[in-house]
Amino acid sequence: MAGPPPAVARLRAAVRPGLTADPAPVLVAVSGGADSLALAAAVAFEAPRAGVRAGAVTVDHGLQPGSADRAAGTATLLAGLGLDPVSVCTVRVGTDGGPEAAARSARYAALAEAAAAHGARVALGHTLDDQAETVLLGLGRGSGPRSVAGMVAHRVADGVAWWRPLLGVRRETTRAACAEQGLPVWDDPWNADPAYPRVRLRTEVLPLLEEVLGGGVAPALARTAAMLREDLDALDAMAADELSRLAGADGLPADVLAGLPADVLAGLPAALRRRVLRGWLHGAGVRDLQAVHLAAVDALLTRWRGQGPVALPGGAGVVRASGRLGFVPPDARGPRRGDAPDTPRSPSRE
Incomplete structure (x- = not known):
């Protein structure tokens, strides 16, 4: 037949x-x-x-x-x-x-x-x-x-x-x-x-x-x-593992609002670092995150000069204080109590 x-x-x-x-x-x-x-x-x-x-x-x-x-x-x-x-x-x-x-x-x-x-x-x-x-x-x-x-x-x-x-x-x-x-x-x-x-x-x-x-x-x-998807999936998996590790670094709870250690995160390769940031912010409930927002948050790590909080969609933000990146919820104003802004690094040390 x-x-x-x-x-x-x-x-x-x-x-x-x-x-x-x-x-x-x-x-x-x-x-x-x-x-x-x-x-x-x-x-x-x-x-x-x-x-x-x-x-x-x-x-x-x-x-x-x-x-x-x-x-x-x-x-x-x-x-x-x-x-x-x-x-x-x-x-x-x-x-x-x-x-x-x-x-x-x-x-x-x-x-x-x-x-x-x-x-x-x-x-x-x-x-x-x-x-x-x-x-x-x-x-x-x-x-x-x-x-x-x-x-x-x-x-x-x-x-x-x-x-x-x-x-x-x-x-x-x-x-x-x-x-x-x-x-x-x-x-x-x-x-x-x-x-x-x-x-x-x-x-x-x-x-x-x-x-x-x-x-x-x-x-x-x-x-x-298809080949690019394989690479991206591998990077995303690595970033998820890194985010889990960093969120619990320094003995702090592995919680979104606990923030991330700035110096350790800054040492990651850019492709991995930005994925960690994106996963962290998505986990905090930030939606409509665009490249310009991610670049501004990344600058708190790679081009740190004591700049203020980065505004994010929905009224949230990110601040660098006490050696960590901290997430500022939409209803919060300024750094959390007890946090002190990091001291800008001297240009000679960059």
Whole structure:
């Protein structure tokens, strides 16, 4: 008996390990495009064989004419594949960050809510091509190594598990799989609008790079992201261990508010030191920490001249006193009682 067409087989092989390794229910996020639709068909085929319950969610952003009808038609198609439950989530898209970012925020919030309601993880149809575009965007924006490391196949955020099984699959394969199974693909006009940087990367930059470098650029970018992720994960693990050790140094309790020994922390390599600082501040509840904040806190260690507290998002701060970096909660004012500011070092000793 002949097996499935190659593209269909490739999609099923991509989702199979994740289904057999984890019995948690799955909700596939489906826009109606080729990537998510091919993913939904593969999960619908493999999930029963793995003993995993699989459903789907389609989000109606309400931003284009006929979106409600299109979402309803997609839901009917998904139910016909055997996915259950299938739901349509209608969202209201705000304006923060522009239309693309606002739509993404509303979509992910709806998916997270659906996942929590069903105790399920969410399967997303991002492909190797999406990964390459993400790496280029991260490089161009200079937004740090984590953005250049791209997306991960498995990620848990705020209690929701996000699963991307197609990061090794090309976009052309998902489209071929849909064609081979007779699945009607909806091409979102936003995905062809050059007003969006990702679209121009996809239609102009990557094809030019392929031409100039002789092909293979997208897989090469994905490989680079994977290697960088390994390095970053190792550094993050080292930083977590170092933070635990430093927070309990000098016999003080290993507590966020106890602060960190400044001289010991200053002696760490920069890549490790800044990760320790970030982990410490995140543990203290500081959110929206940006590079400028981290650099200012780092200056209390590496360019110490007796400067005052560093202000952080949310009204918190960091002060150097009594040889330690101290965290100042949002409702506190100035150094804690008993702390004396460090004496600035002489320039001749730097």
